Amino acid sequence: AQTVTQSQPEMSVQEAETVTLSCTYDTSENNYYLFWYKQPPSRQMILVIRQEAYKQQNATENRFSVNFQKAAKSFSLKISDSQLGDTAMYFCAEFQGGSEKLVFGKGTKLTVNP
């Protein structure tokens, strides 16, 4: 069974600093995708960044980047130059095409302090 583990229930960071959120997953599949979603308070979940498992190069999207360690089944998210608007719940998720569902971790609540 797929499992996604986020070991940090809460984190905080000062504005303009860098923070890394951890995620590990467990799958026996070779074809899968990994995602980080952001869920601001009382707002909808939006995609932050995605990684195809077959790509070795780490994905980057502006201030957001991942450290994808396939052998270790680790998929951490780095947020550089943190902004107040980054305050949100962050969910790591795995998608296996064969099962057509996203499996989410429990989330990390990130607070960016001024």
Add this chain to the structure above:
Amino acid sequence: DTGVSQDPRHKITKRGQNVTFRCDPISEHNRLYWYRQTLGQGPEFLTYFQNEAQLEKSRLLSDRFSAERPKGSFSTLEIQRTEQGDSAMYLCASRRSGGRNEAFFGQGTRLTVV
């Protein structure tokens, strides 16, 4: 089209009543998903449609739950004889086949059973 929309945003109901939620996906998206999110947890998969066909259901979807997607457009999720344990956020997501496997989420319907 501005994204996935869900109605209502909030629903309070008495135990034993039936409730129905609606999801309107992004118009060109043929795949539609329902997830449930309880406090402190990540979303959990409930069911998935490809066009009008319901292709996968989670064991979380008891006999009291039914979902439809007539004509492959909007979808409804009905809960019969609600229980307090049904209190949760119900999220809808959609995506198109192929592409980047990116699912777009609605803002959710928060159900409170009293």
